[in-house]
Amino acid sequence: MNLSDFDFHLPQHLIATRPARPRSSARLLLAEGGRIADRHVFDLPQILRAGDLLVLNDTKVIPARLTGVRRRQTGQGEVVAKVEVTLLEPAADGWHAMARPLRKLREGEVISFGDALSATVAEIAEGSLRLRFDAEGDAFDAALAKVGAMPLPPYIASLRAPDEQDHRDYQTVWARRQGAVAAPTASLHFDTPLLKALEERGVEFVHVTLHVGAGTFLPVKVEDVTTHRMHAEWGEVSDQAAARINAAKAEGRRVIPVGTTALRLIESAADPEGRMQAFASSTEIFIYPGYQFRVSDGLMTNFHLPKSTLLMLVSALMGIDKIKQIYAHAVSEEYRFFSYGDASLLLP
Incomplete structure (x- = not known):
């Protein structure tokens, strides 16, 4: 499996340097089974089912x-x-x-x-x-x-300097546990009205913590991606969170992480049979095509860098060919990419 398998051309003007306002007005590419649809994040209450469990990362970014x-x-x-x-x-x-x-x-x-x-x-x-x-x-x-200033990703920092607005924009509305030096960016699309609408729909939420590190932006430097070594990040899944995820799985309800950080954490905390355990440790889990998902039934995530470990993760979830199709559609339809960009909801 070569690094070149995860490359694509991205026009620079599609790199978002500011988020959509309001947050939930960002575009949402819905990939469900074999179809692709162009929606918006505020459509989530119509897309998700009652009983779906969204896993949210409650880490808080420090002005690092x-x-x-x-x-x-x-x-x-x-x-x-x-x-x-x-x-x-x-x-x-x-x-x-x-x-x-x-x-x-x-x-x-x-x-x-x-x-x-x-x-x-x-x-x-x-x-x-x-x-x-x-x-x-x-x-x-x-x-x-x-x-301190907010630690904007290199691809934004190279285009503009961080400012006071980023202290609000680069933080989720449910941020609680201080320790991240990068935001769980899929979560940046949620605002209070959207959370209320999802709750009224019957969608449930559970919080976990993964303190996102600067290593998330490190490039893959090996051509054989299976030899890449992931950086470590500290995370925690409480007994209560593990129990709620296990209950959802036992009842046949979907468990959908919001962001690759939440997904990597719950996959790290699950045993080989897919049963969640309480977890408080570092994880170096590297998810690439061939990985067998234990817990996650889907993923809400932004659009990722070419040749990145996060692009490999979504390729593991959807398949390399399907992700190439999804990203080609996103580029042709001029979705906005990376941390302040638009979102996708991937439901294999």
């Missing part, structure tokens, strides 16, 4: 992108230089992060992110670093909210 300055005394005096930092995940003592330019940083240096926050470079290893901040707990959260 920081701009700071480092100061160092040299024989020629004090050197002041700009540093761009992106937080990755909490460490035992501080945070793992990426920095640019990393090669000029030294362990023990202090990076100042304005008056509200500073950090000491505690360790540099394997292309990243560990930062020890001068604030913890609620004080750290408050300072980060003041000086």
Whole structure:
């Protein structure tokens, strides 16, 4: 199975740099069985069945992108230089992060992110670093909210800088558990009126948590995709959530994750017979064609990058040829792609 099997041409003007407003007005490509239909997200109450269980990821994105300055005394005096930092995940003592330019940083240096926050470079290893901040707990959260920017994906950040609007746009309406550095983007299409309409339809919801990491944007660099190693992300499925998913399956109701993050998590938490277990751990699950789904009966998701692991995941769900047909339709009909783009509902 070659990387080239998951390539397609995407015109740059189809990359969305802002979301639809209102959120639920985004377009929705419905692929059900052998047919494709052009709908909108606000049509979901007419598309889904009473009793369907939507699995929602309640992770909350932190403003993980920081701009700071480092100061160092040299024989020629004090050197002041700009540093761009992106937080990755909490460490035992501080945070793992990426920095640019990393090669000029030294362990023990202090990076100042304005008056509200500073950090000491505690360790540099394997292309990243560990930062020890001068604030913890609620004080750290408050300072980060003041000086941090939302960590927009590279394909948006290359087209425009993050701004105040992204603090609202790049967060789901049910975000609760802080820790992600990327949004579960299929969930960004939901707003309060849509959730109410779905509830009135008899659609049910269950929340799980997967803290999406920056590794979700890492490219696949091997031609034989089966040798690719996935990044790890921490997730949790509670006893109550597992029980509700098991009950839906036992009753013949559909379990439909909203987003690839929710899907990867519940597939990680299921045993080989498809029974959900409570789960609180990291997952490196890599889903590509040939994978046998244990729990998921469908998926709501955005349109993904060429040659990405997420395109491989939807190809596993629908079949490579069907996904090629779906994506060709999306391009020809000028659906908007990636994190702020339109959505698809895939029901094999």
